[in-house]
Amino acid sequence: MTILFQLVRRNMRIYLRDRATVFFSFLSVIIILLLYILFLGEMQTDSLIQHFGDIEGIDWLVSAWIMAGILTVSTVTVPLTVLGTLIQDRSNGTINDFYVSPINRKILALSYLISSWIIGFVMVFFNFVIGQIYVYFNGGEFLHFIPIMQLLGVVMLSIVSFSSFFFYISLFIKTTNAFSILGTIVGTFIGFLGGIYIPIGILSDNVQFVMNILPTAHSVTLLRNIYMKGAIDVVFSGTPDEVFDTYSMIYGLEVNIGDFGLNNIHLLFGMIIFAVIFYILSVIKLSNSKL
Template identity: 35%
Template sequence: MTLVNLIKRNILVYSRNKANVFFSLLSMFIIIGLMAIFLGNMNADSVVDLLNQYGGARDAAADQDHAEQLVLLWTLAGIIVVNSVTITLTMVGFMVEDEDQQRLSSFYVAPVNRAIFVLGYILAAVIMGIVICLFTLGVGEFYVWLTGGALLAMEQLLQILLYIILNVFMSASMVFFIANFVHSTSAFSGLSTIIGTLVGFLSAIYLPMGMLPSDIQNVLKCLPLLHGCSLMRNVFTETALQTTFKDCPNQLIDGYKEYMGITIHWGDQIIGSQFQVAFLLISGIILIIMSALIQRKRNTVVR
């Protein structure tokens, strides 16, 4: 019962403060703005140029429409992953705020296992992250339908649901681990700004993978965030890729998928989805274990 009350309390603190909601979604708004102003057109035009160069005789109007839908779905996949980080980051920030306001000290002297309080923050972050990501998916699919695009099949939606849960779990574990080293709201606010800015680059949204130097690409390939984005993009763009690159050689499609970070290569090998799922899951578990060890040694006292 205590755990349920803690989860409810953290969710209410988030949802009742409009500033919390807005700033947790700020990275998404920035991505949408950049895509609407120039990045979306740039990515769509690059697809059309590829089709004109290698695709033979084409229907220019149809190619433009298909390219725009492909880029839209690619962007939507990235936005969901970004939200999984920024929403959980804001939710976990309540732990730092509680410590800074000395509320955490009062919690910890109560006759309740400290793990219950930790779970209260993590599970609230996971629940809220999943809810916002599913809402983003629904709004995105509605916009795709309005613009004449094809809706995702039920099997694809179920895959995306699984990947949303996996990404939110990994993100919540990651930001909770980071939050263990921050003890003031001002410091956490600065950290949130940095993470919110970097998340678009780390998931290769602002700049596609193919535009990044090889050393940067290798670094990103070691981070779970990029692999979570790759899993999402594979499902979101599966049908759109077939439609857009119809009658094109497979080498062209494979090259585009690698360039846009839809598939991730290590050397000459494509990293499979099973490995990516395992990587996200194991990363989340390891981060939680490390956080638990830190929490056991963490002393929170009334100042």
């Protein structure tokens, strides 16, 4: 236990003391936020007003939608950056210093995962607090205790899923250079995969199918439904059901694979299965090779 604790603390310190790393783990989030403040937010608001009329709560709806998306993005990018410590340790040989010590290699591997969970959670939590303030100043309300707990639960699950995935990928990456390329690719695509730059409903069926089987869609959909509940109640209170159904389909408040609509349990299981698959693959990979 002491070894695991010390290793996790070490990994966390290394991440937190490198300000550039902390900044870069939020780069995608910052870019998305800027795009929304500059023009995407206004475009979305205008388009909604055009469709549904200038009804109360649109700004709240749009800001909650974007904040839910940003939360999902940070559950992907923060754990990924934290796992960079593993790549660094491998490329500069620090891992050899661990390997000549009498420590269990599973504990060593676990220490990287646990630190990505903890830092991921803390950082995304800060992100959430800032998001809440943003929503509040855009005419929204703060979330209540139970939705906050539900939301943080989904956030945690999302972090565990993506860190499990990226941990497996990290086992194949030997250099920090390759890792930063991965970071750039993920950072570029995550805004699209989460259906944030462009609402998922206006993309072609094939693209939607691919996006919907990925856990980014599962995570963002669950988070949106929790985050936007208050705004939805206000905006869609006086409109026919079809109006909300259309909105929900275009703006990714539901996940359909083909004609099959996934409910919350399906979405949660989707993320759990994703996490378990890559965890098992990592264990298999580690059983016949070094970290």
